[in-house]
Amino acid sequence: MALASNLNLLPDFRLSPRIDQVGVEERAARFTTRSIKADSKLNGLLLVLNMIDLTTLEGKDTPGKVKQLCYKGMHPHDAIPGLPSVAAICVYPSMVKIAKKALEGSGVKVAAVATAFPSGQAPRDVKIRDTKFAVSEGADEIDMVISRGKFHEGEYNFVFDEIAAIKEACGNARLKVILETGELGTYDKVRRASDIAMHAGADFIKTSTGKIQPAATMPVTLVMLEAIRDFYYKTGKMIGMKPAGGISKSKLALHYLVMVKETLGNDWLNNEWFRFGASSLANDVLMQIAKEKTGLYQSANYFSVD
Numbered sequence: 001m002a003l004a005s006n007l008n009l010l011p012d013f014r015l016s017p018r019i020d021q022v023g024v025e026e027r028a029a030r031f032t033t034r035s036i037k038a039d040s041k042l043n044g045l046l047l048v049l050n051m052i053d054l055t056t057l058e059g060k061d062t063p064g065k066v067k068q069l070c071y072k073g074m075h076p077h078d079a080i081p082g083l084p085s086v087a088a089i090c091v092y093p094s095m096v097k098i099a100k101k102a103l104e105g106s107g108v109k110v111a112a113v114a115t116a117f118p119s120g121q122a123p124r125d126v127k128i129r130d131t132k133f134a135v136s137e138g139a140d141e142i143d144m145v146i147s148r149g150k151f152h153e154g155e156y157n158f159v160f161d162e163i164a165a166i167k168e169a170c171g172n173a174r175l176k177v178i179l180e181t182g183e184l185g186t187y188d189k190v191r192r193a194s195d196i197a198m199h200a201g202a203d204f205i206k207t208s209t210g211k212i213q214p215a216a217t218m219p220v221t222l223v224m225l226e227a228i229r230d231f232y233y234k235t236g237k238m239i240g241m242k243p244a245g246g247i248s249k250s251k252l253a254l255h256y257l258v259m260v261k262e263t264l265g266n267d268w269l270n271n272e273w274f275r276f277g278a279s280s281l282a283n284d285v286l287m288q289i290a291k292e293k294t295g296l297y298q299s300a301n302y303f304s305v306d
């Protein structure tokens, strides 16, 4: 395992680039002003659907609900032909086996939140066991949370080593590292946490758990996309991006796609490298796809997940 203390070549994370707050907010706002032609809009909506990690992370989740969500993920709407599936179903570790079986042969991945999600307040060995359990149950992807308390104390080597340990526990599963940006406080800290996560072995960086406000925003996501771009220029390694929490409207999701395209380029415009973590976005996307195809709006109930 790559321990921070053993890696003399690591950057000093205290020196991560500073972010101009006004500049990043203005740049993010500009992506919302681009006009999208009708045919590009339909393609964009289909792409958004295919990039969703369809999520349920409730204490009251049942096997029945997870199976229904899996069906929805594989067949977003029976009455609309030609729809792609979502990218993954995102659940707690206890639901991984149920989801894995329900999704068998579909190509839809199972993502599991682990490491004492959402707080991350547990000893490292518990987090490693949580991760190994989810992988042994069949998780294709692990969504871990960073230790925000340690990060705020300036214990960057601790945060780095923990991510590296979880990466090792993942085996072949891809690792998404959740920064919980709503608890980081500043864009500078979002940039620093992104840099630590990528150097420590993240396959994806992710904004939020969905349990803390604010969750994903366009400026925060832009800071992370720019960190990914800089990391790519420096190392040649692609890292994925997953904004999550509070993204429920198609129009906003399309703005995110414009931002990804203009910041990272077309190589990132697929579900291998970009995801939306969302519980209700799929319904709005389906409503808009139906509208684009038929010219008519259906009621929201027509598309409900449950």
Ligand SMILES: O=C[C@H](O)COP(=O)(O)O
Pocket (backbone or CB within 6 Å): 055, 057, 090, 208, 209, 210, 211, 244, 245, 246, 247, 248, 277, 278, 279, 280, 281
């Ligand atoms: O990672 C996904 C989030 O937990 C979903 O958040 P949401 O319910 O606001 O869409």
